[in-house]
Amino acid sequence: MGKSGSGKSSMRSIIFSNYIARDTRRLGATIDIDLSHVKFLGNLTLNLWDCGGQEAFMENYLSQQRVHVFSNVGVLIYVFDIESRDVDRDMATYVSIISALCQFSPTAKIYVLIHKMDLSPPQAREQVFMERVRLVRQKTTEFVQSTGFTGEVDLTPFATSIWDQSLYKAWASIIHDLVPNLSVIESQLESLGILIEAEELLLFERTSFLVVSNWTSDEGQNNPTLDRQERISNILKHFKQSISRFTGTPRNAEQFLLMEHKCGGRFSIFCLKFTTNTYLMVILPPGEARFNSAKLNCQIARESFKFLDGPVAANAQGRD
Amino acid sequence: MSSLRGRAISPIGDDTHEILKGVVSPAQLNLERVIQQNQQRQQQQNNASGSSDQQSSGSPAKGKPRLLLMGQRRSGKSSISSVVFHKLPPNETLFLESTARIQKDSMASFMDFQVWDFPGQIDIFENPTFDVDAMFGEIGALIWVIDAQDDYLEAVARLNMTILNLQRSYPNIKIEVFIHKVDGLSDDYKLDIQRDITIRIQDELSDYGFENAPVTFHLTSIYNHSIFEAFSKVIQKLIPRLGSLEAMLTNLCRTCRFEKAYLFDVLTKIYIATDNAPADMASYEICSDYIDVIIDITEVYGSWPRSRTHHESLEGAPWNQKLEDQVASNWAESCMVLSDGNRPIMLREVDKYLALVAIMKEDSYDKMPLVNMNVETVVQGLKEFFEITKPK
Numbered sequence: 001m002g003k004s005g006s007g008k009s010s011m012r013s014i015i016f017s018n019y020i021a022r023d024t025r026r027l028g029a030t031i032d033i034d035l036s037h038v039k040f041l042g043n044l045t046l047n048l049w050d051c052g053g054q055e056a057f058m059e060n061y062l063s064q065q066r067v068h069v070f071s072n073v074g075v076l077i078y079v080f081d082i083e084s085r086d087v088d089r090d091m092a093t094y095v096s097i098i099s100a101l102c103q104f105s106p107t108a109k110i111y112v113l114i115h116k117m118d119l120s121p122p123q124a125r126e127q128v129f130m131e132r133v134r135l136v137r138q139k140t141t142e143f144v145q146s147t148g149f150t151g152e153v154d155l156t157p158f159a160t161s162i163w164d165q166s167l168y169k170a171w172a173s174i175i176h177d178l179v180p181n182l183s184v185i186e187s188q189l190e191s192l193g194i195l196i197e198a199e200e201l202l203l204f205e206r207t208s209f210l211v212v213s214n215w216t217s218d219e220g221q222n223n224p225t226l227d228r229q230e231r232i233s234n235i236l237k238h239f240k241q242s243i244s245r246f247t248g249t250p251r252n253a254e255q256f257l258l259m260e261h262k263c264g265g266r267f268s269i270f271c272l273k274f275t276t277n278t279y280l281m282v283i284l285p286p287g288e289a290r291f292n293s294a295k296l297n298c299q300i301a302r303e304s305f306k307f308l309d310g311p312v313a314a315n316a317q318g319r320d
Numbered sequence: 321m322s323s324l325r326g327r328a329i330s331p332i333g334d335d336t337h338e339i340l341k342g343v344v345s346p347a348q349l350n351l352e353r354v355i356q357q358n359q360q361r362q363q364q365q366n367n368a369s370g371s372s373d374q375q376s377s378g379s380p381a382k383g384k385p386r387l388l389l390m391g392q393r394r395s396g397k398s399s400i401s402s403v404v405f406h407k408l409p410p411n412e413t414l415f416l417e418s419t420a421r422i423q424k425d426s427m428a429s430f431m432d433f434q435v436w437d438f439p440g441q442i443d444i445f446e447n448p449t450f451d452v453d454a455m456f457g458e459i460g461a462l463i464w465v466i467d468a469q470d471d472y473l474e475a476v477a478r479l480n481m482t483i484l485n486l487q488r489s490y491p492n493i494k495i496e497v498f499i500h501k502v503d504g505l506s507d508d509y510k511l512d513i514q515r516d517i518t519i520r521i522q523d524e525l526s527d528y529g530f531e532n533a534p535v536t537f538h539l540t541s542i543y544n545h546s547i548f549e550a551f552s553k554v555i556q557k558l559i560p561r562l563g564s565l566e567a568m569l570t571n572l573c574r575t576c577r578f579e580k581a582y583l584f585d586v587l588t589k590i591y592i593a594t595d596n597a598p599a600d601m602a603s604y605e606i607c608s609d610y611i612d613v614i615i616d617i618t619e620v621y622g623s624w625p626r627s628r629t630h631h632e633s634l635e636g637a638p639w640n641q642k643l644e645d646q647v648a649s650n651w652a653e654s655c656m657v658l659s660d661g662n663r664p665i666m667l668r669e670v671d672k673y674l675a676l677v678a679i680m681k682e683d684s685y686d687k688m689p690l691v692n693m694n695v696e697t698v699v700q701g702l703k704e705f706f707e708i709t710k711p712k
Contacts, residue, residue, distance in 0.1 A: 197634070199621075219630040228620045235616045242609040246602050247660035254659045258685075261614060261654035264669075265647050266622040283621055285634050287646035 001061075001097055002079030003090055004029065004053035007115045010162055011079070012036075012050055015171050015208050018251040020241055021162045032057060033069070041205055041212065041277050041308055044179065062096055070104040075174060077111045080132065083119050091139050098143060102153065110155040111174055112136055118161040129159040165230035172210045172229065179212055185308070189215040192301050196294040199267070200283040202229060203274070207252055209237045212278065220283065232281065236271070262291065270295060275308045384426070385460030385558045386434045390482070392475045393418065393440030395467040396500045396542070401425065401437050403542045404551055404588055410542045429585055430592065430673040430706065431559065433460060443478075456486065460558045461494040468513050468539075469501045476517060480524045487530055495535045496554050497521070503541035510539050545605050552591045560709050565593040568705070572698045573597065573678070576691045579663075581678035582607050583670070583702070586615070592674070607677040610665055614654055651699075653692065657685050664688070668695050670702055 002008050010024035016038050034050040051061060051069070061069045078097065084090055101108055112133070120128050136157065144153055158170035176182070185203065192215075193201045199220040203213045211229045225231070243255040260270040267283060268291045274280035284294055389397040399413035405427060423437035436455075444450045456462075464482070466475045479497065486493055499517060502510050518537055525533045538550035556562055569581045573595040580603045582591040589608045635643055652669040661682040668676045676695065684691070 219626060222624065222627070223621070224624050225620050231620055232617070235613055239609055239613045242606055243658055243660075246606040247658060249660055257657045257659055257662070259654075259656040261617060261652065262647070262649070263618055263622050263652045264650045265644060266618075269617060269621060285626070285630075286643060287634070287639065288648040289639065289646065 001051045001076065002053055002113075002115075003081060003084060003093065004055070006053060006079045006081035006084070007162065008053065008079050009034070009050055011113075011115070011160070011167060011171075012048060014162055014167065015210070016048070018207065018237070018240065018244075020238070024162060029054065032060075039277075040175065040208070041179065046178070058093060058097075062100055066100055067104065070100045073101060073105040073108040074178065075109045075111065076101055077113060077174065079113045079115050080136070082114055082116045082128065082132070087135070091135065094136070095139055095143050098140065098153065099147065102147075109177060110153065111170070112155050112157045113160045113170055114157065115160050117159045117166065118163045125159065129157075133157045165227060165234040168210060168230040168233040169227065171208070172233070175205070175208075175210050175212065181307075182213065185213045185305075186215065188301075188304055189213055192298070193217060196282070196284070196297050197290060198282050198284050198294065202232065202281040202283075204233070204236070204271075204279040204281065206254065206277045206279060209233045209240070209279070260291075260295075262286070262288075272298060274298070274302060275305050278305070278308055384432045384434050384458070386436060386458055387460055387554065388436050388438065388455070388462045389465065390438045390462060391440055391465035391498075391500075392467065392470075392478065395440060395465045395470075395475065397437055397440065397465050398423070399542055400465065400498070400500070400540075400547060401435055404547060404590070405435060413542065427588070429587055430671070431555075433555075433558070452489075456490050456493065459490070459493055461496055461554050462486070463496045463498060463554065465498045465500050466517065467501050468499045468505065468510070472513075472517065476520050476524075480521060483521075483525060483533060483535070484528055484530075487533065493534070494554075494557055495533070496550075497535060497537045498540045498547075498550055499537060500540050502539045502546075503543045514539060545601060545608065548589050548591075548608065549599075549601065549604060551588070555585075555590050555592055559592060561705075562593060565702070565705060566596060568698055568701055569593055569595040570597075572694060576678075576687075576694050577681045577684060578678040579603070579681060580607075581676065584608065584611060584675045584677055585673055586611060586675050587673060603679055606665065607679065610654075610656065610667060610677060611675060614652065614667060618652070649692075649696070655685075655688065666691065666695070668692075668699060670699050671706075674702070676702075 007024075009027050009030050010019075010021075013019040013024055013027065014021065016036070030050055030052040032052055034052070036048045036050065038046040038048055040046050049069070051057065076097075078094060080090060080094075098110070101110070114129055114132050117125055117129065136155070140153055140155060156173070158166070158173075160166045160170050179185070189201050189203060192198075194217075198215075199217050200223075201215045202211050204210065205212050210233060214229060216223075240255045241251065243249075244251050244253070247255075249255070254273070256273075258270065258272045260268075262268045263286075265286050268286055269281065269283050270291070271279055271281040272295070280298060282294060282298060284290055389401060391397055396413075398416050398419050399408075399410075401423070402408040402413060402416060403410055405425060419437055419439045421439060425435040425437070427433050427435065438444070444452065444455070462482075464475075464479050466472050466479070483495060486495075497517070499510075499514055502513075505513070514537055521535060522533075525531075525535075536553070538546075538553065540547045540550045559565065565583065569583065572578065573581050578595070580597055580599075581595050582604065583593045584591050584607065589611065591604065591607075631643060634646075635641065639646060652667070652675075654668075655664050655666040657664045662685065663682055664680045664685045666678050666680060666688075670676055676699065680691070
């Protein structure tokens with residue numbers, strides 16, 4: 001949810017429908033609520049509710065559709081436009097949304113995305129973001145105190161832009177909280193990583209190329225590039241677009257099976273189609289024999305990760 | 321200048337010798353003409369001044385081919401050079417200031433060349449302060465940019481005048497016309513404009529008695545790969561013995577059953593040679609984007625040093641080998657298998673500046689080791705080629 005024109009549908013199209021940032025200009029305004037079901041990792045169906053942001057709709061959500069919209073919410077993603085001139089009004093709408101949410105789904109997680117960060121000058125970004133977050137937090141506490149609401153309102157803020165990898169960072173962490181049996185995936189990845197002497201393992205979801213889970217060795221922790229997961233998501237997703245242009249296959253189709261890259265004496269990397277819904281990327285120290293055996297081992301390890309494609313085990317609902 | 325060009329045409333090492341026999345590329349012909357022209361000019365100069373060291377030996381740009389970017393003001397010259405040579409995102413070129421003086425850029429690449437960006441409002445032939453000789457003496461190519469979305473009659477008239485002025489003293493200059501900003505135009509309209517401009521220029525020139533002037537036309541835009549494609553064609557004309565490079569790649573394509581192979585300059589994404597299969601934009605785009613992927617990934621994971629202890633643990637059991645001996649090749653090797661027909665794209669670093677990128681046939685991933693071996697041989701050949709042809 002968020003104000004009209006703040007970029008909710010653009011964001012959704014980029015992450016789940018493989019649009020490129022340029023293409024989102026063509027999107028029109030969302031009328032009422034745009035429902036979509038996104039299959040994620042096979043056994044996780046996300047019900048995304050993209051709510052049109054024009055004021056008439058907003059009032060409608062808060063009055064007539066209140067019960068319908070705000071019950072059974074797993075996640076609320078509230079988008080603020082950094083360029084918005086009428087901040088007070090934005091905050092007022094935000095508070096009324098939050099109050100409705102606390103009434104019907106008190107356990108919902110709240111993510112606040114301060115969007116269109118690319119529009120503010122790079123050196124001022126950090127400050128603008130902190131300022132806005134402070135304001136949002138302040139409003140939230142004021143609301144909690146004034147109503148005497150007993151539950152805890154916990155929000156996670158992110159600075160995002162569709163033009164760089166920051167969007168992937170926000171969504172990866174949103175998704176991360178929704179994936180069931182995450183701890184099993186993590187422990188299995190860890191044992192695989194240690195076995196093949198990897199530096200880092202990244203497990204991607206097939207269509208969105210968001211990082212579902214990762215494992216990093218002690219040595220790999222020293223990598224100075226801290227936003228590497230988002231960057232790799234971004235790089236590979238862009239290249240998927242190039243491939244689809246080249247082969248003429250639909251954007252959402254599977255584009256590649258295997259990618260390998262040996263960078264002399266520095267590192268090797270491969271990214272292979274792992275299970276039906278995931279890709280696994282492995283970063284290894286250099287060495288031909290190590291590379292080939294790791295590749296074989298990962299192919300064998302597929303069996304143990306089959307549960308990722310398993311039947312419907314959990315159903316989570318998310319709304320934005 | 322003449323001596324080094326002379327070296328370039330001397331025979332090349334054994335393994336490529338066979339290919340080279342009887343192949344005279346247009347580039348080579350052009351070079352020979354340039355040499356003759358230079359020699360004549362030098363003689364004239366020597367005769368006129370009577371002194372023997374009148375050569376332009378003082379100029380720092382000696383031996384570097386030069387690309388001149390000229391055209392009307394606001395036709396997009398600076399945008400072109402920023403996008404191609406400085407990696408500026410195309411939408412940011414809106415903010416470029418207009419160029420007031422000649423911008424000289426030196427590109428350190430596989431072949432050192434210079435790009436000179438001329439301000440559009442200056443007419444160099446009417447302004448006596450310009451040393452026309454110094455400008456056009458060692459020129460590689462003159463690129464004339466025409467804005468296709470504007471009224472181009474004046475630009476065409478000025479281009480004609482420039483060509484006529486140049487033809488008198490430097491008859492061998494290559495003139496490349498970029499019909500620019502065609503991204504917003506329909507395909508039919510593009511071709512119409514190209515035909516119109518071509519006819520206008522050729523008619524005018526033949527009126528003055530220049531038939532078959534060396535003018536080539538390209539349709540370009542900075543918002544897609546066409547500008548890189550056009551620059552590739554221009555640069556290729558400056559490469560001595562391009563024919564043998566192409567023959568090597570064609571040979572590789574035949575033996576390894578590649579669909580298409582490109583030799584890229586990694587920095588600028590210009591391809592300096594390709595095999596003789598017809599070039600299409602799609603394969604160029606995917607290859608050039610693949611280079612981007614590799615560069616970006618290498619930046620994320622290859623730019624930091626691993627610790628000493630980690631290094632030692634990698635050399636211990638069960639490998640018991642020095643890390644340097646564990647790797648097969650010191651240069652980057654990469655490949656990606658597409659789902660569509662199992663087609664692999666492969667990339668191999670040739671040296672600091674160049675990379676070989678090829679699109680392979682369906683289901684040929686299994687033969688990758690064999691392909692790598694062949695590619696290795698070709699890469700050795702390429703290195704030898706550049707060793708021989710590099711200016712000394």
